[in-house]
Amino acid sequence: MSMLQAEQPRPSYVIVKRPTIWRYVFAAAVLVSLALIVRAFAIGKIDWSVVRYYLFDPDIISGIGNSIILTFLAMVIGIVIGLVMALMLSSSNMVLRYFARGYLYVFRSIPMLLQLLLWYNLALVFPTIGIPGLFAYNTVEVVTPFVAALLAFGIGQGAYTTEVIRSGLLAVGKGQTEAARSIGMTSGQALRRVVLPQAMRVIIPPLGNEVIGMVKYTSLASIIQYREIIYSAQSIYYANTMVIELLMVCAAWYSVVVGLLSIAQHYLERHFNRSAVPQTIVEVTA
Amino acid sequence: MSALVEIVGVTKRFGAFTAVKDVSMEVAEGQVVCIIGPSGSGKSTLLRCINHLEAPDHGFVRVADDIIGYRVAGEKLYEVSDRELARQRSRIGMVFQQFNLFPHMTALQNVTEGPVLVQGKDPAQARTEAMAILERVGLGNRSAHYPAQLSGGQQQRVAIARALALRPSLVLFDEPTSSLDPELVGEVLQVMRELAMTGLTMIVVTHEIGFAREVADKIVFMDGGRIVETGTAQQVLMTPTEGRTKAFLAAVRE
Numbered sequence: 012m013s014m015l016q017a018e019q020p021r022p023s024y025v026i027v028k029r030p031t032i033w034r035y036v037f038a039a040a041v042l043v044s045l046a047l048i049v050r051a052f053a054i055g056k057i058d059w060s061v062v063r064y065y066l067f068d069p070d071i072i073s074g075i076g077n078s079i080i081l082t083f084l085a086m087v088i089g090i091v092i093g094l095v096m097a098l099m100l101s102s103s104n105m106v107l108r109y110f111a112r113g114y115l116y117v118f119r120s121i122p123m124l125l126q127l128l129l130w131y132n133l134a135l136v137f138p139t140i141g142i143p144g145l146f147a148y149n150t151v152e153v154v155t156p157f158v159a160a161l162l163a164f165g166i167g168q169g170a171y172t173t174e175v176i177r178s179g180l181l182a183v184g185k186g187q188t189e190a191a192r193s194i195g196m197t198s199g200q201a202l203r204r205v206v207l208p209q210a211m212r213v214i215i216p217p218l219g220n221e222v223i224g225m226v227k228y229t230s231l232a233s234i235i236q237y238r239e240i241i242y243s244a245q246s247i248y249y250a251n252t253m254v255i256e257l258l259m260v261c262a263a264w265y266s267v268v269v270g271l272l273s274i275a276q277h278y279l280e281r282h283f284n285r286s287a288v289p290q291t292i293v294e295v296t297a
Numbered sequence: 298m299s300a301l302v303e304i305v306g307v308t309k310r311f312g313a314f315t316a317v318k319d320v321s322m323e324v325a326e327g328q329v330v331c332i333i334g335p336s337g338s339g340k341s342t343l344l345r346c347i348n349h350l351e352a353p354d355h356g357f358v359r360v361a362d363d364i365i366g367y368r369v370a371g372e373k374l375y376e377v378s379d380r381e382l383a384r385q386r387s388r389i390g391m392v393f394q395q396f397n398l399f400p401h402m403t404a405l406q407n408v409t410e411g412p413v414l415v416q417g418k419d420p421a422q423a424r425t426e427a428m429a430i431l432e433r434v435g436l437g438n439r440s441a442h443y444p445a446q447l448s449g450g451q452q453q454r455v456a457i458a459r460a461l462a463l464r465p466s467l468v469l470f471d472e473p474t475s476s477l478d479p480e481l482v483g484e485v486l487q488v489m490r491e492l493a494m495t496g497l498t499m500i501v502v503t504h505e506i507g508f509a510r511e512v513a514d515k516i517v518f519m520d521g522g523r524i525v526e527t528g529t530a531q532q533v534l535m536t537p538t539e540g541r542t543k544a545f546l547a548a549v550r551e
Contacts, residue, residue, distance in 0.1 A: 189350055190397035190456075194411035194463060195387025197379050204414060208401050 061256040065247065066263065074243030075264045081160055081229045081239060086222055088165030093172025098202075100177055111173070118170035124231050126167050131159040131235040156237035164228060168221065175217045179210030211283045219276035223269050240264055301326040301498055302467060306356035307346050309339075316342040318522040319356070324467075324515075327496045331509035334519035335545055340502045341394075343519070344469050347500065348389045349382060360389060361466055387415050390460030390468035394475050396452045398444040404431065404455045405440040411463045423462075430458045434488050450481030454488055461492075468492070470501040506549055510534050518542045 053059075065071055099111035118126070133140075134150035141147035154162075183206045191201035233242035244257040300323035309317040317339040324330050332340040345351040347358050349366040357374060358365045363385045367374035377385070398407050408427035412418040418426075431437050434454040444452050453473055460468050470489065474482040486508050493499060493512040503509055509516055509530060516533040518526040518541075526539045537543050 184397075186393060186395050186397040187399065190391075190393060190399070190459075192350065192383070193348060193386060193389070193391035193393075194459065195383045195415040196411075197383045199379075200383075200414060204410065205399055 057255050057259065058253065059256075061253050062259045062263075065244075065253075065257060065260045068243075068247070068260075070243040070247065071240060071260055071264070074238060074240035075268065077237065078226065078229045078239040079268065081157070081164065081232065081237070082222070082225045084161055085164035085168055085229070086225055088161070089168030089172045089221070089225075090176075090218075092166065092169030093176045096169065096173040097176040097180060100173070101180065115170050115173060118167050121167075123163065123167050123228055124234075127160060127163040127231055127235060130154065130163045131156065133159070156232065156235045159235055160229070160232035160237045164225065164232075168225060168228075171221060172218070175214055175221065176210070178217075179212075179214035180206060182213040183209045208283075212280075215276065215280050215283060219272070219279075222276075223272055226268055226272070227265065300324055301328075301361060302347070302500070303359040304343070304347070304356070305359070307343065307353045307358065308355040309342050309346055309351055310354050315522055317346065317353075320519075320522075320524055321356075322517060322524060322527065324498060324500060326466075326498055328514045329493045329499045329501065329512050330515045330517060331513040332500065332502045332517045332519060333504070333506065333509060333545075334525075335548075338519040339522040340519045341471050344471050344500060344502050347467075347469055348386050348391055350391075360385075363388075365389075383415070387411065387463050388466050390463060390465035392453070392456050392460050392468065392470045392473050394472040396444070396449070396456045396476075398452055398456055398459070400444050403441050403443055404436060404447065404458075407444070407455055408458045408462045411459065416463065427458070427462055430461050431455070433461075433491075434458050435484070448481060449477045450484045453477065453485045457485075457488055457492075467498045467500070470499065470503070472502050472504065474503070474505060504549070506534065506546070518545065520545070 096111045096114060099107040102108055121129075131154065133154050137150050139147045140150050140153060187205050187209065188198075188201050191205040192198070196204065229237075229239050230241045232239055233245065236242065240261050244261050248254045248257045302324035304320060304322045307317055307320045308315065320339075320343055322330075332343065334340050342351055346353045347360070347365065349358075352366060357367060364374060365385050366377060366382055368377050368381070369375075398404075399410065402410065405424065405427055408430060409420065409423040412423040412426065413420050428437065428440060431440050434457055436451060436454055436458070439447060439451060439455075442451075444455070447455065457468075457473075473489070474485050477485065482505070486505060489499070489501070489508070490512055501509075501513075511530075513530050516528065516530050517524055518533055518537075518539070520541050526533055526537060526542045533542065534546065537546060
């Protein structure tokens with residue numbers, strides 16, 4: 012070998028990449044399929060001018076607006092409950108621990124649709140609600156479709172968010188809390204300044220999933236007459252029989268909202284990754 | 298004058314296992330005490346009992362005027378609130394084996410976090426002081442780095458700076474060099490040596506016998522959750538009287 016190295020000049024090889032033919036084959040297959048699907052819908056029995064006409068119909072707009080409001084408020088409730096329950100699950104107080112476990116068990120057992128119907132029909136169980144001797148309201152007047160949907164989705168969602176937040180808290184090592192306590196932080200300060208900022212990196216991706224799921228869960232509220240987008244669409248097509256056209260309008264709006272949320276999630280993740288741990292050892296010369 | 302630290306009959310159990318058995322000792326102000334002993338001998342647990350990261354099952358620890366974790370009223374010790382315990386701990390620094398720096402904060406933020414958040418110090422003032430401390434541990438030019446951008450030895454020195462920033466009357470070191478690459482041990486020991494010379498009261502759990510011989514005013518050898526032998530470095534390391542101490546030292550020196 013050493014003779015070879017000594018006597019012969021090293022050949023200059025040229026590296027040839029493997030062909031990427033399959034990339035083009037799949038691209039072609041996808042394009043053809045898409046073209047066929049578009050053509051099918053174009054010549055199918057859908058009046059696209061009706062879709063276009065109703066896309067910005069005031070009832071549809073207010074419907075998607077109500078879907079977004081319900082999503083937002085239900086998630087706020089869900090996250091607050093989730094954080095409280097996740098902390099209770101890791102509490103040293105066993106009453107709190109068992110309460111949180113019980114909550115999780117009940118609200119993950121019952122289907123969201125069933126929870127919605129139960130809240131909406133609360134008046135059948137409790138005709139009036141209030142504090143005896145102080146005030147009382149008719150349940151029917153208090154638990155409107157909006158309130159019923161908010162309670163069902165918010166409290167139901169809280170059970171799932173609990174697990175998401177708990178996994179985030181578990182991902183932060185015990186040593187972090189100990190270090191925070193050793194410099195004199197209270198447990199609340201340690202949570203806010205040290206544990207939660209690190210847990211966020213783990214929490215955000217699945218929580219983004221939950222928000223997107225909630226956008227679509229709100230469609231269930233149409234069956235208790237909450238005026239979200241599906242309810243609006245149905246009200247219109249019961250009158251004009253343009254069923255598929257109005258359902259397409261709904262599909263378009265859901266896609267837009269979920270698309271915007273995905274973009275927001277991307278930026279949120281980037282924010283928490285930037286202020287969190289740089290993964291590589293970089294020599295920064297100040 | 299009475300000792301700065303007084304450990305009185307401390308016992309700590311984990312389930313059926315008793316990690317620390319009825320240990321008592323005193324540390325005078327300005328003293329450097331090194332606790333040595335085989336792994337599982339209870340030395341780290343004893344150290345963690347001092348700032349109440351582990352609550353003792355029996356006994357108590359007094360540091361200066363505080364019975365850590367308790368409030369004295371007559372014949373009874375009442376458990377204090379989370380906030381009061383935090384106040385007591387803010388006067389005891391701690392350096393961990395795994396550094397436990399806050400990874401989402403720069404070296405400087407790690408050091409200023411305690412003074413600003415816990416002691417309510419003016420942020421600009423805290424930054425100036427933190428920079429001075431980072432200079433002292435040789436990391437003035439690394440203040441803007443995140444922990445992940447620092448070597449193990451540098452991280453541990455930031456952790457020492459973080460502990461010093463609260464101007465503690467006592468600093469606890471829990472095997473501060475045990476998770477470092479061999480070539481990085483020296484820089485951390487050097488910082489600790491300098492601290493010892495400034496008169497800081499230190500309790501150090503360590504396997505670095507050479508370091509202990511050099512800086513310790515008192516060496517405590519523990520085994521099986523008890524203190525087996527206590528004395529000066531000369532006494533414990535050169536002329537140990539207990540068989541278990543001799544066996545441990547022989548094993549360490551091989």
